[in-house]
Amino acid sequence: MLLLNHLWIILVLPLAGAAINGLLGKNWPKVIVNWVAISSVSLAFLAVLELVREFSHLADSQIPYGGNYFNWITAGNFRIDFALQVDQLTVIMLLTVSFVGMLIHIYSTGYMAHEGGYYRFFSYLNLFMFFMMTLVMAANLIVMFVGWEGVGLCSYLLVGFWFLKQSAISAGKKAFITTRIGDFGFTVGILLAFWTFSSVDFGAMFRQAATMTPDTMSHAGVLTAIAILLFLGAIGKSAQLPLYVWLPDAMEGPTPVSALIHAATMVTAGVYMVARMNPVFSRAPIAMLLVGIVGALTAFYAATIGICQTDIKKVLAYSTISQLGYMFLGCGVGAYAAGIFHLMTHAFFKGLLFLAAGSVIHAMGGEQDMFKMGGLRKQIPVTYWSMLAATLAIAGIPGFAGFFSKDEILDAAGSGPHANIWLWLLGIIGAGITSFYMFRLIFLTFFGSPRYDEHKTHVHESPKNMTIPLMILAFLSIFGGWVAAPHLVGGPNHFEEFLHPVFAAYAPTAGVEQGASLAGSAGKSGGVAPSGGMELLHSLTGPPVIVAVIGLLLAWWLYIKRPDAPAQLAKKMHGLYTLVYNKYYVDEIYAALIVRPLLWISTNVLWHVVDEGIIEGIVNGSAHVARGSGSKLRELQSGNARSYASWVVIGAVGVTMLLLGILGMVH
Amino acid sequence: MSLPFLVFFACAILAVAGAIVLIVAREPIHSALALILVMMALAVLYILLGAEFIAAVQIIVYAGAVMVLFVFVIMLLNAGVEERTDWSKIAKWIGLPLGFFLLLEVAHWLAHSSVGKAVANGAGGPQTAFSTTELSTALFRQYLFPFEATSILILIAILGALVLARKAE
Amino acid sequence: MSVVPVSYYLVLSGILFGLGVVAFVFKRNIITIFMAIELMLNAVNLAFVAFARAHNQLDGLVFVFFVIVVAAAEAAVGLAIVIVIMHNRETLNVERVNLLKF
Numbered sequence: 050m051l052l053l054n055h056l057w058i059i060l061v062l063p064l065a066g067a068a069i070n071g072l073l074g075k076n077w078p079k080v081i082v083n084w085v086a087i088s089s090v091s092l093a094f095l096a097v098l099e100l101v102r103e104f105s106h107l108a109d110s111q112i113p114y115g116g117n118y119f120n121w122i123t124a125g126n127f128r129i130d131f132a133l134q135v136d137q138l139t140v141i142m143l144l145t146v147s148f149v150g151m152l153i154h155i156y157s158t159g160y161m162a163h164e165g166g167y168y169r170f171f172s173y174l175n176l177f178m179f180f181m182m183t184l185v186m187a188a189n190l191i192v193m194f195v196g197w198e199g200v201g202l203c204s205y206l207l208v209g210f211w212f213l214k215q216s217a218i219s220a221g222k223k224a225f226i227t228t229r230i231g232d233f234g235f236t237v238g239i240l241l242a243f244w245t246f247s248s249v250d251f252g253a254m255f256r257q258a259a260t261m262t263p264d265t266m267s268h269a270g271v272l273t274a275i276a277i278l279l280f281l282g283a284i285g286k287s288a289q290l291p292l293y294v295w296l297p298d299a300m301e302g303p304t305p306v307s308a309l310i311h312a313a314t315m316v317t318a319g320v321y322m323v324a325r326m327n328p329v330f331s332r333a334p335i336a337m338l339l340v341g342i343v344g345a346l347t348a349f350y351a352a353t354i355g356i357c358q359t360d361i362k363k364v365l366a367y368s369t370i371s372q373l374g375y376m377f378l379g380c381g382v383g384a385y386a387a388g389i390f391h392l393m394t395h396a397f398f399k400g401l402l403f404l405a406a407g408s409v410i411h412a413m414g415g416e417q418d419m420f421k422m423g424g425l426r427k428q429i430p431v432t433y434w435s436m437l438a439a440t441l442a443i444a445g446i447p448g449f450a451g452f453f454s455k456d457e458i459l460d461a462a463g464s465g466p467h468a469n470i471w472l473w474l475l476g477i478i479g480a481g482i483t484s485f486y487m488f489r490l491i492f493l494t495f496f497g498s499p500r501y502d503e504h505k506t507h508v509h510e511s512p513k514n515m516t517i518p519l520m521i522l523a524f525l526s527i528f529g530g531w532v533a534a535p536h537l538v539g540g541p542n543h544f545e546e547f548l549h550p551v552f553a554a555y556a557p558t559a560g561v562e563q564g565a566s567l568a569g570s571a572g573k574s575g576g577v578a579p580s581g582g583m584e585l586l587h588s589l590t591g592p593p594v595i596v597a598v599i600g601l602l603l604a605w606w607l608y609i610k611r612p613d614a615p616a617q618l619a620k621k622m623h624g625l626y627t628l629v630y631n632k633y634y635v636d637e638i639y640a641a642l643i644v645r646p647l648l649w650i651s652t653n654v655l656w657h658v659v660d661e662g663i664i665e666g667i668v669n670g671s672a673h674v675a676r677g678s679g680s681k682l683r684e685l686q687s688g689n690a691r692s693y694a695s696w697v698v699i700g701a702v703g704v705t706m707l708l709l710g711i712l713g714m715v716h
Numbered sequence: 717m718s719l720p721f722l723v724f725f726a727c728a729i730l731a732v733a734g735a736i737v738l739i740v741a742r743e744p745i746h747s748a749l750a751l752i753l754v755m756m757a758l759a760v761l762y763i764l765l766g767a768e769f770i771a772a773v774q775i776i777v778y779a780g781a782v783m784v785l786f787v788f789v790i791m792l793l794n795a796g797v798e799e800r801t802d803w804s805k806i807a808k809w810i811g812l813p814l815g816f817f818l819l820l821e822v823a824h825w826l827a828h829s830s831v832g833k834a835v836a837n838g839a840g841g842p843q844t845a846f847s848t849t850e851l852s853t854a855l856f857r858q859y860l861f862p863f864e865a866t867s868i869l870i871l872i873a874i875l876g877a878l879v880l881a882r883k884a885e
Numbered sequence: 886m887s888v889v890p891v892s893y894y895l896v897l898s899g900i901l902f903g904l905g906v907v908a909f910v911f912k913r914n915i916i917t918i919f920m921a922i923e924l925m926l927n928a929v930n931l932a933f934v935a936f937a938r939a940h941n942q943l944d945g946l947v948f949v950f951f952v953i954v955v956a957a958a959e960a961a962v963g964l965a966i967v968i969v970i971m972h973n974r975e976t977l978n979v980e981r982v983n984l985l986k987f
Contacts, residue, residue: 688986690979691804694918695910698814702821709825724889728897735904735924739911747917751924754901758927761897764889765938770949774930778953782923782960789964790916793971801913801980811910815903822899826892846937846946854943855950866954873958880965 052100053107056116056133059100059143060182062093067175074168083158086171090154090178094147101140112136112550113252115188122191126247134188134251138551141389142185142321145396149313150178152518156404157305159515160411164303170210174309177203181314185321190239190249193322197235197286200315201228207310208302220298227295231285238278245271255328255555263332263557276329276336280343283319287373289347294636296370300362304407307362312369312403313396320376320392324385328555331383337467341381345462345475348374352482356489357630360417361406364490368443369399371483375458378476382468384461385552386545390533391454397529398442398451401522405436408511408519409494416501419493426495428508431516433495435523440491442526444484445597450530452594455480457533457542459593477592484600492608723764730757744795748786755779766845894935901928915967915979919960926956 052058066089074082107114115134122129135143154174161170177200184196201224209221239249246254264270283289288296299311310316323330323340330337351371358364372395379388410417412429426433442451459480463473510516532543607614619626628634685696730753737750755778762771802808855863905928908921930949937945967977974982 683987686985686987687804688983689804689807690982691807691910691913695804695807695810695814698906698910699810702814702817705818705821709821709829720889724893728893731897732900732904735901735908738917738920738924739904739908744914744916744920747912747920751920754924755927758931761894761931762934765894765934767934767937767946767949770930770934770946773950773953777957778927782957785960785964786916786920786923789967793916793968793977795914795916795977799913799978801978803980807910811907814910815907818906819899819903822902823896826895846943851943851946851950854947859947859951862951866951866958869955870958873961876962877965880962881968 051103052096053103053114053135054116056100056135056186057118059093059096060133060179060186062089062096063175063178063182065089067172067179070168070175071172074172077168079158079162079167082168082171086175087151087154087158089175090147090151093178093182094151097143097147100135101144104135104140109550113139113188127243129189129191129249131192132188132250133183133186133192135186136551137548138321138324138389139185141393141548143182145393146178146181146185146314149396149400149522150181150309152521153305153309153313153400153404156308156407156515156518157303159512160305160407161303166210170207170303173203173206173210174305177207177310177315181318184318188251190242190251190254193325194235194239197282197318197322198232200310200318201225201232201286204228204299204306204310204315207306208299210302210306214301217301220295220301224295224299227292228285231282231292234278234281234285236282238275238282241271241275241278245275251325258328258332259555259557261332264334266334266338269333269335272329273333273335276326276333277339279322279326279329280319280336280340283322283377284343285319287316287319287377288370289319289343289374289377290350291635293347293351293370294639297363297366297632300360300366304362304403304410307366308400308403308407311366312399316369316373317376317392317396320373320380320388323377323380324389324551327380327385327552330380331555331557334467337381337383338469339381340377341462341467341469341472344374344377344379344381345472345479346374347371348378349475349479349482350374352479352486353629354632355486356482357626358486359420361409361419361422361490361494362403362417364419364486365399365402365406368402368483368487371479372399372443374479375455375476378462378472379458382458382461382465382472384458384465386548387454387457387461389548390530390544391451391458394442394450394454394526394530397522398439398449398526401435401439401519401526402443404515404519404522405432405439408432408515409436411511411515412508413501414506416506419490421501422494423497423500424495425499425508429510431510431519435519436495437491438523438526440487442530443487444600445480445593446601447594448527450526450528453530453533456591456593477596480593481596481600484597485604486600488601488604489608492604496609497612720764723760727757727760727764730754731761742797744790745787748783748790751786752779752783755783768845769848769851891935891939894938895932898928898932898935901925901931913978913980915970915977915982916964918979919963919967923956923960926952 066086069089070082070085074085104112104114113134113136115132118131118133120128121131154171157170157174161167164170180196180199180203182196184193184200187193187196205221205225208224209218211217242254243249246257248254248257258272261272264273285292296311296316300307302310330340348371351367351374355364355367355371358367372391376388376391376395379385379391408429409422409425409432412425412432413422416422438449442449445452445455459473459476462468462476463470533545535541535543607618631637685692734750734754734757738747738754741747741750755774759771759774759779762768762774902925905921905925908924909918912918912921930952933945933949933952937943937949970982971977976982
């Protein structure tokens with residue numbers, strides 16, 4: 050029971066790694082920095098494994114198992130302890146974060162081998178692990194918010210890692226500021242939660258929420274407000290519409306950063322938060338609908354942008370935004386377990402995609418434009434095969450990880466308790482587009498004839514410390530989804546069963562709006578349960594698979610069979626093409642509508658008027674008054690004795706008046 | 717008009733005339749002589765009030781020594797007509813009004829305050845002269861300390877005058 | 886024989902004092918200003934004596950005595966200073982003795 054009672058050990062390990070490397074590592078050789086960083090994160094992973102082992106021995110009544118480590122804030126009624134807890138959801142998140150994190154640390158020792166600031170990179174990376182694990186282990190909203198902000202900080206530091214590059218600094222700032230906007234909503238949500246529940250501890254909040262009457266579609270109460278405000282934070286952190294603009298720019302950071310933070314872990318914090326707060330969301334149908342709508346729209350919208358991008362990392366960035374949309378779609382229709390499942394499989398295949406892209410970029414000596422690549426599959430085979438595995442996963446080809454998770458989500462959207470035909474439609478079309486642009490990426494990069502100068506660029510496979518993580522993640526992308534496989538033949542979905550207690554503990558009892566049960570139970574509710582074989586056939590030929598295959602075929606047609614077709618299509622639909630190629634000009638619109646007016650106000654109102662005019666006016670003004678009155682008063686010292694004499698007499702006359710007046714009163 | 721009143725008005729007019737000459741005279745020596753006239757007139761008034769000793773002291777010391785000193789210094793320094801500089805704005809505008817104002821104040825006080833009214837209505841008590849014996853007794857008994865202190869003051873004044881007027885070495 | 890009321894003396898004292906103030910403010914020669922001060926002191930002496938008469942007490946006269954003594958001492962020192970000024974600044978115009986200005 051060691052780790053369960055000392056949960057903080059898991060947090061301290063990466064923090065120690067960050068501190069040691071950050072404070073002492075500046076002049077150390079790279080080997081030592083590697084040792085410190087990788088051992089801290091590997092020890093953390095081993096600690097997580099041990100934790101899981103101990104956790105499996107716990108009785109159901111002991112979950113969530115937590116510990117209160119110190120009292121952080123006490124202000125009247127408001128009491129926040131640094132409290133951590135573990136339940137099934139935490140276990141899933143911890144395993145994903147620590148394992149993928151560890152692999153990416155190992156990968157980075159190869160990718161960043163020739164970079165300056167080496168110790169700084171690993172220090173920030175370890176610090177990120179610390180904050181992310183704080184976020185998932187938090188037992189109350191404030192500690193979660195500490196982790197939330199901390200990962201935002203690390204994202205800023207790592208995106209702007211090459212801080213001498215102007216575009217990198219701007220991207221880091223953009224990421225931080227955009228997520229800040231969402232965080233404002235999050236903060237107000239926390240305040241409202243405290244005001245409603247007198248506590249921000251999850252257990253306390255959920256127990257009270259269970260006793261409140263749920264909101265309905267026509268009556269939005271405080272629960273809806275809290276849910277929507279917290280979701281605003283998720284919109285910012287998880288790059289949904291309309292606050293997604295920072296994520297493509299964040300590709301300025303090193304590729305391992307994109308893999309870890311902007312694919313596998315930080316951006317999924319929003320999904321985790323929604324899943325964690327499921328008792329509140331389940332009682333706020335309007336909020337759930339909002340989550341579903343935002344998720345589905347984002348999934349579709351980002352996928353369309355991905356069609357026209359030329360930079361390999363940007364394609365993956367928009368893909369991430371789109372997949373996050375799917376996760377929120379899952380949560381929005383009540384299939385929380387499906388959303389988390391997709392979170393986990395996405396960590397595997399998206400992390401792999403980014404790491405493989407990094408490998409390609411490394412092989413191409415820094416080139417990131419797909420249209421300057423081509424025919425690489427013979428020359429970097431390991432990278433090719435692992436990237437192909439990930440692409441098959443993300444496209445939802447049956448058997449691979451993404452198929453299971455995406456299928457679950459679309460299933461719930463189509464025929465679950467909160468099903469919505471429009472959301473399902475957006476999801477399906479988005480899935481098809483996903484398949485299309487991902488295979489476009491594969492075909493452009495690895496197939497065809499080389500579009501680069503073979504004499505100038507010497508393509509070579511990456512070193513072992515980069516290829517081994519690729520292989521491990523490829524394995525997981527293929528087999529990672531099989532925990533849900535028995536479900537296809539009518540059996541149990543192990544993943545959902547494992548997570549069931551988390552989502553059923555505070556599920557609202559049957560009401561008109563809610564439906565009979567939420568996701569977490571094996572099998573679908575309502576309808577006739579088909580037999581095992583029928584269900585398998587149904588899954589294999591369902592709409593998600595069909596659109597995935599269509600996408601694959603379309604990409605093959607356009608990029609292998611008829612390579613000049615895309616250019617012709619672009620010319621024919623010139624207006625539409627330009628619009629999509631320029632990402633619907635959203636960045637420009639934001640700049641014009643928000644950024645420029647804000648800058649104008651800052652310069653002209655806040656700077657010139659308030660700061661220079663009023664504040665400096667008061668300060669300088671009082672100085673002026675002092676000096677002015679001083680120089681006026683000193684003219685009294687004219688040196689002329691007659692003036693002095695006159696003043697003396699004036700004073701004397703005044704005193705005399707006083708005295709005579711007083712004397713007159715007396716008697 | 718009885719004799720005291722006549723004497724009073726004569727001396728009063730002399731005093732005021734002297735004061736006015738002091739103001740308007742162009743040569744300092746004229747102002748000095750006018751001041752001596754004022755002091756003489758005041759001495760007579762003291763006698764009228766019964767303070768004979770004081771009147772004598774006024775003439776001997778004040779008019780006879782102090783004013784003589786003034787005249788000596790005027791003649792030593794050859795103080796002639798003073799030049800017409802007028803650099804103080806406030807003195808120009810305040811001077812005359814202030815004088816008037818002061819007079820007005822005194823008059824107002826005399827007329828309206830209780831003390832003033834009580835005093836104004838006459839000299840209380842018998843009109844006998846003050847006794848010099850009594851005065852000197854008071855001086856050497858009750859007011860011994862100020863008496864001795866003033867003698868030291870005079871000593872200091874002598875020393876001061878000596879030091880100040882010495883030729884620079 | 887009727888007695889001159891004390892108030893007459895006080896009024897005369899006030900007039901003399903006022904004239905002394907006017908002279909003090911208007912005149913430019915240092916010695917003349919000094920003399921104006923002496924005039925003011927004399928006016929005050931008159932007031933003291935008048936009050937001594939009004940209350941029939943000696944104390945007013947004692948005060949006058951001391952005023953005269955102090956005025957004498959002051960005149961001695963003051964005129965010594967005037968002589969020094971004359972030696973240094975070559976002028977008796979008080980407005981020219983103006984080095985102590987801002």
